[in-house]
Amino acid sequence: EAQVTQNPRYLITVTGKKLTVTCSQNMNHEYMSWYRQDPGLGLRQIYYSMNVEVTDKGDVPEGYKVSRKEKRNFPLILESPSPNQTSLYFCASSFSVGTITFFGQGTRLTVV
């Protein structure tokens, strides 16, 4: 089954404790991205990757890191989480930029 898989689904952590949210897709898509979704603010892109080893900042990159060492994986790293990063996060992939986008199940992150 074609899918984007992200883990964990739910995460509660403390301020400053590094965490990684994993994302993997099995559709051989070149374009992957991370979004956060907050009430009233909609989907905002954090980082994106056009292909392996090619990543770039989206609209709200501060406080986040990503890497794309393999085509299928695109982890999101929060080196020192803060409460304002409490949000619903989605990993997404598509064949190329601007094409039909598939989303992971979402990760609800709470930073206390």
Place this chain on the structure above:
Amino acid sequence: QKEVEQNSGPLSVPEGAIASLNCTYSDRGSQSFFWYRQYSGKSPELIMSIYSNGDKEDGRFTAQLNKASQYVSLLIRDSQPSDSATYLCAVTNAGNNRKLIWGLGTSLAVNP
């Protein structure tokens, strides 16, 4: 600042009625247009994509695109309570970028 605008709603329709959702966009060069459905706390899922002016039908859903007026709409015929969700409009940025620009979504409630 390129934008995609949607009425936030909630749009309330009785079961069996036609729900009409609208989206306007500012970038005249946009080429690809998508409607996604998102249930509360879940990930967005593609409902329709449309690329040329006119209507595109898929089951109970019809997407309508008018590039001259810069709007795209989604009609849901014979609305069901299971259609109650937030509907997100996404439009590609023109030029080399072609990234998706997301609207904030319209909340639809279908009342039995």
